[in-house]
Amino acid sequence: MPNDSLAQKILTLADDSFILGHRNSEWAGHAPILEEDIAFANLALDELGHAHLWYELYQELTGVEPDRVVFFRDANEWRNTQFVELPKGDWAFSMTRQYLFDLYENVLLEKLVNSTNERVRGIATKIRAEEIYHLRHTSNWVKRLGLGTDESHARMQNALNELWASALQLFVPLENETELIDANIFPDLKTLRDEWQDKTVSHLSASGLIVPRVLEPRAISRAQHTEHLAELLNDMSSVARLEKFGVEW
Amino acid sequence: MDSQGQKYQVFEKERADLAHRNAGSVHAPDAEMALENARDVFVRRPNCLSLWVVPERAIFSKTVQELRDNAWREADAASDAPTETWLVFQKQGQTARETFVAHVGAVAACSPQQALSRALETFPNKNVFVWWVVPERVIFKSEDADAPSMFAPAHTKTYRNHLAYPVEPIMRELKSAQEMLDE
Numbered sequence: 001m002p003n004d005s006l007a008q009k010i011l012t013l014a015d016d017s018f019i020l021g022h023r024n025s026e027w028a029g030h031a032p033i034l035e036e037d038i039a040f041a042n043l044a045l046d047e048l049g050h051a052h053l054w055y056e057l058y059q060e061l062t063g064v065e066p067d068r069v070v071f072f073r074d075a076n077e078w079r080n081t082q083f084v085e086l087p088k089g090d091w092a093f094s095m096t097r098q099y100l101f102d103l104y105e106n107v108l109l110e111k112l113v114n115s116t117n118e119r120v121r122g123i124a125t126k127i128r129a130e131e132i133y134h135l136r137h138t139s140n141w142v143k144r145l146g147l148g149t150d151e152s153h154a155r156m157q158n159a160l161n162e163l164w165a166s167a168l169q170l171f172v173p174l175e176n177e178t179e180l181i182d183a184n185i186f187p188d189l190k191t192l193r194d195e196w197q198d199k200t201v202s203h204l205s206a207s208g209l210i211v212p213r214v215l216e217p218r219a220i221s222r223a224q225h226t227e228h229l230a231e232l233l234n235d236m237s238s239v240a241r242l243e244k245f246g247v248e249w
Numbered sequence: 250m251d252s253q254g255q256k257y258q259v260f261e262k263e264r265a266d267l268a269h270r271n272a273g274s275v276h277a278p279d280a281e282m283a284l285e286n287a288r289d290v291f292v293r294r295p296n297c298l299s300l301w302v303v304p305e306r307a308i309f310s311k312t313v314q315e316l317r318d319n320a321w322r323e324a325d326a327a328s329d330a331p332t333e334t335w336l337v338f339q340k341q342g343q344t345a346r347e348t349f350v351a352h353v354g355a356v357a358a359c360s361p362q363q364a365l366s367r368a369l370e371t372f373p374n375k376n377v378f379v380w381w382v383v384p385e386r387v388i389f390k391s392e393d394a395d396a397p398s399m400f401a402p403a404h405t406k407t408y409r410n411h412l413a414y415p416v417e418p419i420m421r422e423l424k425s426a427q428e429m430l431d432e
Contacts, residue, residue, distance in 0.1 A: 033253045033254070033276060034253075034276075035253075035275050035276055035277065035286035035289065035290055036286070038286075038289050038290050039285065039286060039289035039290075042289050042293070046402075126405075129397050129398050129401055129402050130398065130402040131398075132397075132398035133288075133398040133399055133402075136285070136398070137285050140281060140282060140285065144278060144279075144282070
């Protein structure tokens with residue numbers, strides 16, 4: 001059982017969801033209409049909840065507690081993609097990113113519900129129900145903004161141009177990922193990428209948007225981050241780090 | 250319609266033995282988004298089985314006071330619109346438990362006035378404070394297939410339910426402990 005590879009992979013899932021959830025929580029109180037303020041905050045909370053489930057599994061595999069992993073790691077120890085750490089940008093940027101991520105999660109979870117690992121299967125089944133709804137909601141927004149006014153369309157196209165290449169980092173495999181594929185614990189990211197690309201291109205085109213021509217993801221390691229992650233972590237951990245880890249309040 | 254979009258009234262069915270009841274309203278650019286907004290604003294707690302959204306301007310509404318004046322019936326004869334199904338809603342009480350405008354049934358009619366007249370005949374009830382009639386065709390409903398992703402995840406989020414926080418018994422306990430000390 002390739003336990004170490006599995007732990008590393010689980011950490012990437014947790015970190016992606018967590019950082020994106022945190023980024024999106026920055027919209028609370030600032031979204032374009034009250035109803036969507038609540039909806040988007042809800043969605044951000046769901047991502048934090050999903051991350052928590054993966055962090056619990058990470059703890060089972062490594063013994064490291066979720067609070068420690070989240071609040072007491074420096075930027076170079078995080079394993080999220082740069083795609084999710086980029087600043088929230090405008091509404092079109094955040095919505096496009098969440099949509100691209102939701103589709104990635106949907107194609108991934110659809111496979112993980114059949115994983116040979118029972119814990120992975122269980123968590124995936126639980127998360128997937130909610131992710132189906134996330135995708136429905138963000139797909140609807142993408143369509144309306146893409147086909148909306150000249151301004152909403154232009155902002156969506158800009159967002160897509162900026163995000164597309166970095167979204168592809170989601171499909172860069174980890175070093176020992178083949179062990180997990182061979183054990184049928186995780187699907188091959190190549191297959192996922194094809195499926196993700198077909199679905200996103202079809203919906204984005206129907207939403208009046210042009211997908212940039214980028215053939216291959218740049219092989220950025222998940223240990224490499226932009227300066228934005230350190231900023232986010234400073235802000236996020238400031239309260240937790242007032243005391244050493246493990247102090248009882 | 251303002252910059253937030255149209256206003257939609259939201260109806261929620263919480264249990265199999267309860268009717269759809271008005272939960273409040275949301276703004277949205279169209280019915281589909283209204284249904285999603287309704288889900289996020291009103292269905293964060295468990296036990297939703299079905300959700301409806303209705304453009305507010307499509308609701309024909311009369312209070313009991315307004316019904317005493319029969320002038321509203323006159324527009325009745327003028328309609329040559331086709332007959333269709335109208336859903337009937339009543340607000341049956343003023344107590345905290347009955348403040349909802351709840352679905353009671355349907356009538357066939359060709360105008361809002363005719364729908365309301367028929368509703369008054371079909372669902373007579375002395376304890377009604379407000380009547381709403383709505384053509385069924387403008388109601389946008391969640392589907393059974395939506396439930397697993399739209400409503401079921403809330404079941405495990407007990408922290409969203411105020412009943413999960415036994416604040417009242419705790420306060421009562423503290424208060425009686427304080428009273429014993431005072432004595």
